Amino acid sequence: MFHLLRERIYWRMQPRVPEPDLVMESVAQASSFSEAGENDGVLAFLYLYNALQITSILQPGDRVLDLACGPANQLTQIARLNPEAHFVGLDASPAMLECARSTLARADISNVELMQGDMIRLVHLADASMNAVICTMSLHHLPDLNALSATLREVRRVLKPAGRFYLTDFGRLKLLNTQRFFADDLRQSAQFTQDYFNSLRAAFSVEELSAAVASLGPDVQRHVTVLASFLVVFRSGFQRPFDRQILQRAKEAFAKMPATQQENFRNVARWFRIGGYALPCDMD
Numbered sequence: 001m002f003h004l005l006r007e008r009i010y011w012r013m014q015p016r017v018p019e020p021d022l023v024m025e026s027v028a029q030a031s032s033f034s035e036a037g038e039n040d041g042v043l044a045f046l047y048l049y050n051a052l053q054i055t056s057i058l059q060p061g062d063r064v065l066d067l068a069c070g071p072a073n074q075l076t077q078i079a080r081l082n083p084e085a086h087f088v089g090l091d092a093s094p095a096m097l098e099c100a101r102s103t104l105a106r107a108d109i110s111n112v113e114l115m116q117g118d119m120i121r122l123v124h125l126a127d128a129s130m131n132a133v134i135c136t137m138s139l140h141h142l143p144d145l146n147a148l149s150a151t152l153r154e155v156r157r158v159l160k161p162a163g164r165f166y167l168t169d170f171g172r173l174k175l176l177n178t179q180r181f182f183a184d185d186l187r188q189s190a191q192f193t194q195d196y197f198n199s200l201r202a203a204f205s206v207e208e209l210s211a212a213v214a215s216l217g218p219d220v221q222r223h224v225t226v227l228a229s230f231l232v233v234f235r236s237g238f239q240r241p242f243d244r245q246i247l248q249r250a251k252e253a254f255a256k257m258p259a260t261q262q263e264n265f266r267n268v269a270r271w272f273r274i275g276g277y278a279l280p281c282d283m284d
């Protein structure tokens with residue numbers, strides 16, 4: 001709480017330090033990140049939170065692009081909740097796509113195809129070919145603001161008219177100490193902690209993200225965690241009510257997570273809810 005309050009009242013912001021490895025090409029990095037996203041891994045709570053919020057913008061029959069899908073732990077959660085939608089996971093790193101292939105095979109997911117490509121130039125994807133575009137924890141891997149704008153232009157190009165989107169990432173924190181605090185908080189391997197710290201330093205500010213996402217048109221809702229802009233979500237306005245089947249799948253996924261992950265899930269839901277963004281369903 002002390003860190004969050006200091007973050008709230010401080011006025012100057014740390015400069016952005018781009019990721020040392022923009023594309024996560026090393027096998028060690030890919031596997032350490034992949035492990036963190038498994039059901040008992042430290043990122044499981046965030047993946048389930050995003051999966052539920054993303055499900056609320058999707059409809060059966062949708063074709064959905066996941067930009068920079070990494071090892072597909074996030075995509076696995078979403079694809080499981082939405083078996084009637086078809087997903088394309090795109091990433092620039094062959095090592096990540098290799099992890100993604102095994103994640104999907106282990107989870108027996110068949111409604112996801114994988115594609116190697118650069119999110120800045122979606123050369124293999126046609127105009128207006130997607131009902132929805134999602135992107136989780138990846139925009140900070142872009143080198144600069146020009147690349148961020150180019151990526152958002154591509155999102156707009158591949159989306160159908162009135163297509164939906166959910167883009168989430170870290171917002172740049174103001175203080176180095178707060179960045180350290182969040183990076184150390186998950187108590188992980190040295191590799192993961194360093195990667196996480198690098199990510200927080202590479203995050204764009206909420207204002208930089210908002211300016212780029214504005215190119216998607218007037219239907220943009222912005223949600224930021226309360227007190228510190230640790231996480232930020234940009235989504236289109238469409239909200240699908242959850243039916244009984246989705247609720248049941250969501251509760252099963254929640255019940256499978258370890259207690260610490262369930263607690264982290266409640267915390268992130270609370271930080272967003274106090275900031276005005278509620279979950280579409282109650283997990284407890």
Ligand SMILES: C[S@@+](CC[C@H](N)C(=O)[O-])C[C@H]1O[C@@H](n2cnc3c(N)ncnc32)[C@H](O)[C@@H]1O
Pocket residue numbers: 022023024025037067068069070071072073074090091092093096117118119120135136137138141142
């Ligand atoms: C931190 S991971 C996040 C992965 C996934 N979205 C998730 O939430 O677990 C960032 C991913 O972005 C990928 N990446 C970085 N720059 C990229 C680019 N220009 N085009 C496509 N993928 C990129 C990296 O290879 C890495 O897999």
